[in-house]
Structure formats: C-alpha cells, structure tokens
Amino acid sequence: MKRPMKQSIRGVLLGTALSLVLGAGSATAQSGDKPQYGGTLEIGTVYVTLSALSFDPNDWNWKLNHDTGQYLEQLFQGDLSKAKSRGGPHAFVADGYLPQDAIKGELAESWEWKENPLRVEIKLRKGVMFPEKAGVMKGREFTSEDVAFSFNRLISSPKQQKGYFNHVDKVETPDKHTVVFYMKYFHAEWDYRFGWGYYSPIYAKEMVDAGATNWKNAVGTGPFQLTDYVSGNSNTYTKNPVYWDSEKIGGQEYKLPFVDKVVYRTIKDEATYVTALRTGKLDILETIRWQNVDSLKKSSPQLKWNRWLNMSGTFMAMRMDVDGPFKDVRVRRALNMAVNKDEVVKAYYNGNAELFAYPQHPDYGPYFQQLADMPASVKELFAYDPAKAKKLLAEAGFPKGFTTKVQVCSCNPDHMDLLPLIAAYYEQVGVKLEIQPMEYGAFLSAMSSRTHAPGYFMNSGHVNPTRTIHKSFITGELWNPAGYSDPKYDAKMEEVFRTKDEPTRMKMLRELTVEILDAAPYVWLPTPYIYTAWWPWVKNYAGELRVGAVRPGPIYARIWVDQEMKKKMGH
Secondary structure, three states: OOOOOOOOOOOOOOOOOOOEOOOOOOOOOOOOOOOOOOOEEEEEEEOOOOOOOOHHHOOOOOHHHHOOOOOOOOOOEHHHHEEEHOOOOOOOOOOOOOOOOOOOOEEEEEEEEOOOOOEEEEEEEOOEEEEOOOOOOOOOOEEEHHHHHHHHHHHHOOOOOOOOOOOEEEEEEEEEOOEEEOOOOOOOOOOHHHHHHHOOEEHHHHHHHHHHHHHHHHOOOOOOEEEEEEEOOOOEEEOOOOOEEEEEEHHHEEOOOOOEEEEEEOOOOOHHHHHHHHHOOEEEEEEOOOHHHHOOOOOOOOOOEEEOOOOEEEEHHHHHHHHHHHHHHHHHHHHHOOOOHHHHHHHHHHOEEEEOOOOOOHHHHHOOOHHHHOHHHHHHHOOHHHHHHHHHHHHOOOOOOEEEEEEEOOOOHHHHHHHHHHHHHHHOOOEEEEEEEEHHHHHHHHHOOOOOOOOEEEEEEEOOOOHHHHHHHHOOOOOOOOOOOOOHHHHHHHHHHOOOOOHHHHHHHHHHHHHHHOOEEEEEOOOOEEEEEOOOOEEEOOOOOOOOOOOOOHHHOOEEOHHHHHHHOOO
C-alpha cells in the first residue's frame, strides 16, 4: 500500500508534479483484542446539546459534517494511522485542522498538481457504491459526476460564503474516475476548501431530486446511513452493508464498520448527560467540563480519559458596525483590562484553562506565538488593570460607564456560568451588562441576520491557522460578530492565501494575529481544557474527535464494542 509523500501539501511548489497516492485505513488498534462486530455505540458528542441544523450541504451550515459525515464522504480525510494512540504524533481533536502530514484520500485515491493551466487532477477510488435507498435511488457506483454535481451545486448556492470558491475556475470530469479542478490562482486552503472542510461532502443528484432537506432521503457512500432522526433527542445511523473501506488489525484485514449502529444522543441538560455516562447509557461522552471530572472518576473509576485544550476561542464580541461605545478602541481595550483573566483561569476554571490560546491555537505549532513573545500593547490586554480601564473609558467619553446588552447561548453551560462573573468585573468600572440568554437557533440566527446585540458572548472554532483569522475578522464574513472591517487587513489576508511558501505564511499570520489582538474587537478570554471519557468496552479508541472539519464518522467506523466486557460490568 502506498503512503502519502511527506512533502507539505499546502506548501507544494506549483512547478512540481506532485502526486500523492493513498490507500485505505491501516491504523493499528490500540487493543490487542480481536475486533468484534455488532452492537450499538451510544455517544454524547462534542455537540451533545445541539440537534442537527441541516442535512442539505447547500445550506452551508457549519455543523453539517458532524451530522452527515457518517454517510457523506469527502475527497480527503485525516489519516488515523498518524494518531497518537497508534504511535503517531497527532491528537485529531481539532474542529477544522489537519496537519499537513496527516491527510489521506477518502473518495480520492490520488491527486496531482499540473500547470498551464493551473489545476489539480484527482483520481477517484473505484468500486465505491451508493447503497440502494427506497424512494430515492438504486444502488450504483460513485463517479466523478457526483463530485462535479456536489461542488457545482455548492458554488451556485445563494447561501455560499462570500469568496469561498473564488480561486476555482471550473470543475471537469474527463472520465468516470477523474475530476479536475481548474484554479484561477494558487490558494493556501485548496485542500481544506474542497477536500475535507466544512462544506465539501460528496453526494448523489438523486438525493437532491428526492429532497435533500428531508433527512429521510439521506444516502451516501459512508460507513453508516442515517435511519432515524428525532430533533432534540437523537440521530441514529445504521451500518452500510456496501461500505468500501477496511481496517488492518493484527495483520488481518477487517471490513468496516464494526458496530451495527451509532446513536448520537442530544441532551441539553449537563447533569443529565453526565449521569447518562456514569450509568453506562452513554458509551462515550466527548465533552465534559472540569467541574464534573473528579466526581466521575470517584463514582466510575473504570472510565478512560482524554484531556484536550478547547479548539474554540471564548470571547465577548463588541459590535463595531453599529453606533455605540464599542466603536472606540479605547472602550474595547478597557473592557479587556477590566477582567482579571488570571483569576478566571485559577478561580473559575481551577487551573483547567490557558490564559492565551486564541485566535491561534498552541496546536498549530509555528503559527502560534506565545503571549510572552507578544508586544507590550497585546500583553496589557491580558493584565488586570481596572484603574487604566476606568481612565480609558473616561477618555472615550464614558467616565461613569454605560449599559449594554449581551446575548449568550443557553446551550453552553460554561458560558452561562462565566458571563455573570465577567459582568461582575465590569460593574467595578461602571459598565453594566444586560444578559440575554437565547436558545441556539435564535442565537445563531441573530448573528447571521446581523440583528444581534452590541455584546455577543460566544465561542468560535479556530478551524485552521488561516481560516481562524479570515472567518472572524474579514469584512462581511458571517462569523465576524464584531463587524470588524479594515480594507488593509483584508488585503493582507488575501495575500496570505496566495503565498505558496508556508514559512512565509506563518510569519504573515503571526503579524496579522498581533494586529487583530491589538484592535481588540473581542474581550479575549481564557481557553478551557475539555475532557472526553469512555467506558473500557469501547475499543480502538483514545478520545479522537474529528478527522476533518467537525467530522467524526471515520473514527466511529473503527470502534468496536466488547459486548462481553460490557455485560460483565453490569451494562
């Protein structure tokens, strides 16, 4: 079996004919046990409180891959043979970042850059089948036409993110198993944007003809098929009998998936989903706050654990695109200095947080710059100084402070607990927060319609080292709740995307990170550690969460349940 070349994918020299040929999964199981087939895997996922927001890729919904990634595959995916649990270097917990040496083909078998004209030629895996779906489609082979249809529909969607595919000229299908993306220019996110990102699943035209918004019409080439969905309760995925991939364990090849069913449980109440794990109703709970860890370890000492630094930044966005105090940078900097962030780390999180891990993430290596290496103007935003905060507020014309509304999602227990603490700090400098909790649908809708409050308390995924800057701080971006807009900053970001040399991009992004921190469109808050726990009957798993943008499907396909162990443990 051929392996990917170690050469950087994003840093590829366009003048070089680069071909990467990749095979099916070959990760080694962490357990010496022989894999078992059958059973159901009950999961409280990273998004345990949130139901599916859409099943149609045309909606450009951020959570789509999480809910469809069991049955809709992509051109590329994360290579789990590179996971730490399998002797590799990578954790596979990032929401939308794959290290350059950890990308392999999924529906793609190989790809090659060519010039004159600039293009990427992708050879597709043969023998991949869509299963028969009554009322939707007959079973048939996956072809290049499916890739072209999926991307052309995505690009033509009225909901598409502005400029997301501007670098793509056209998509052609010279034969049944070849698809060619013609590029207008090099783009540093080329593989992310159409290969393994948030908006790049491949599906059949028949699903769209039957009605892609209806989950009952869902069908794809993945390891499982969506067979039941109850909003606010569960997603049920059943084994795809014609799935193509396999796993090599102990020198033997095993057809995937191992379990018959995967069930996502949607549980909005924190105490309830923690109890569900404790009582064995959940096999895996992927998101556990530190407050619940000690009690779980005492009550259920057999649980296995993984600790990871949240891949989402926590902040209060301050709207700069509407009239109000937040248009003045002195106010925004004052509100940063008014919060004792060290105290938040030590007293609120009990040390289970990092003071500085956003907008870049420490896992991004050289893209990330430590706070200690930042200029003084950035450092002071993380130092508690209420006296200077009051001085800046007075200079900005608010000597007695002001009152402002802040919206927060009731779906996030951490935010519901943390925001009143932040409000208490602000009262010390004369600023009063009117806190408005909202259900997730209304909360997200307020931002997307730009009707959200002047203060907007949220977290946002880092995605990857380039996207974390672009999506949150570029003019007109949906995930820019502060409404930050600077044409010069936009131009610098565009230059980053067109820069082929990765070390140069790293330097440019470090500079852009400093610039946006200084501008303070957000109150930059600490990043908490999150825990994942699972019962020992869950095999071939070590807390991996995603192998592409919010997509866990290939991880779950490789898990098996030791039924005898589960029974012996009383569950």
